[in-house]
Amino acid sequence: MWPGEQSPTGGPDPRQPGPPQPNPYRQPGYQQHQPDAGRQQPAPWNAPTVTAAPPPGQGPGGRTKAVAIAAAVVAVAAAVTGAVLLGGGEDDRAEPAPSTPASAADNPRNGDDGRQPTVDGWTVVTNADHGIAFDVPASWKRQSPDWVTYVAEDDDPEEKPLVAMKAPAVLKEKWCGTDGDRDGSVEYTPLANAGTRGNNGARSTGEIARTDSAAWVYGGFAQPDRDRVSTGPVSSFTTASGIEGSVASSRSSGVPKKGKCDVDGKATTFAFEAADGDLVSWSFFGAADVGDEVPDATVRKILTTVREYTPADS
Template sequence: MWPEQQPPGGNPPQQPNPHPQPNPYRQPGSQEPGPHPAPREAPTVTAAQAGPPDGDRRTTVIAVTAAVAVVLAATVTGALLVLARSDDGAAPAPDTSSASASAAPSTTGNPRAGDGVQPTVPGWKAVVNADKGIAFDVPADWVPRSPDWVSYVADDSDPDEKPLVAMKAPAEFKQNWCADDPDRDGRVERTALASAGSRGNNGARSTEEIARADSEAWVYGAYTQPDRTKVTVGPVTSYTTASGLTGSLATAQSSGVPRTHKCDSDGRATTFAFRLPDGGFGSWSFVGAEGVKEEVPESVVRRILATVRLVDTGDS
């Protein structure tokens, strides 16, 4: 499942979000007083936000905060992933958090996402994780999220809904690919077809470990939980991007996911892990639905992967 989105720092007002924002650590299925993305994404720890009802393998999104930053910097071995999902309903009041004093980041895309970094593929868009100095390119019809946007997944059985794996400043493909109300509460969940993003993996022991664990976690969390037996991880191989960045690559996929709800499907995830200039680890992941009519072809995933590179953003 995916947790929700929250603004960085303090107790700022909520940022505009296509769906009500939940507490990043709310148990899926429960609602908080006051107000996941096809799997879910993560919210801030400091500002408790009322969250939309969770359904299995849903996504939530949150602007990164101190707690989420810790998750992004740590190695995650659990499994819970979600593609960006939005819930129809009353939108929260605009937020003027520390991330943007004048205007909250857009939830449908951010023209600042690739500022200062040019795409290496003509006609594509550059997507940048400024904190880690990681960039990659996506096709023109993908939508980059805000620089502070974090997507993550958490285990349905975890009452604290702690992120198991996450990605910062991702880009999404077909954000409204599927809409459903699995728990019949009147709130429609909109699921993205695919998502790609990057993160830091400080604390990991090797790039091989990251590639295997993160790809598996994304598929389990977003598509198969609570059944881990439906997830298969392929061999971990060495990989070098077009820029010369070397590391380890692994792809996980599911098989036999029950179509209990309209948006249920099998899924796959590819993770490329590498060393960062400071000696730590970083990774890039793609997550998307598999076995559906509009799934992202492996050739496109590989072309995006080839663009992963390290850049000097001034923040990393």
């Protein structure tokens, strides 16, 4: 379910006039998904140059895609609003990607920039583009600052991302492995992911919390069955650092077990207005109803550590 990814030489800028072009990230047999398709108006995906292929197998059910990016603006729709994935301005330029995949632990430009976690023994994860930090348990692996993880519709030939996160942390990258296309190559599914993004263009933090959490569950686990995804009420939440925002959780139920890595999923999204006025969010998504499912209490503990920082002070 997770074919090996290649390093495309780049793609056309969809913002320029001309006929639609196929997404260079699309791989044969690779599938992903979307919530509320009838209402969503996807923003253009400005295809960046990919200079490094990620490790084989990134994503629940083989439907989540991860790429290392270099330069350009990275933008996608966020469910109903058409909100921009990583923001909407100069801050969205990514640093050059490494020549080979690298975890944040190997890249001093990611990680905690010398910062200390707010939970003893945990690790700091940062998104310098938006000045957001949060902590995860030490067992999680931080990805490079150029890493983008996203989901798209299974049947979308251009593979427009529905929702995404940048410089995420991943838990158990090889949690489940299968050779779904029987090509002799095992494709792996991680247990969980957590990361942040910009949501400029959204109408409210509540809308972001509701639609992004549903997008992760639908895209990563439940498609094409939107009715298998349920989203709880949006509620107010304040992190330990005093950030006030909106939080919502979504969950799938009864996902058909066509393969051993097909499982139900869950997601939580916390959205807030940053000090500079931008709308941003943090999301967790991962496998549900499995023996090593990340407990909701742990998800909430990670969420509590979300905070802002000034990259220039690093």
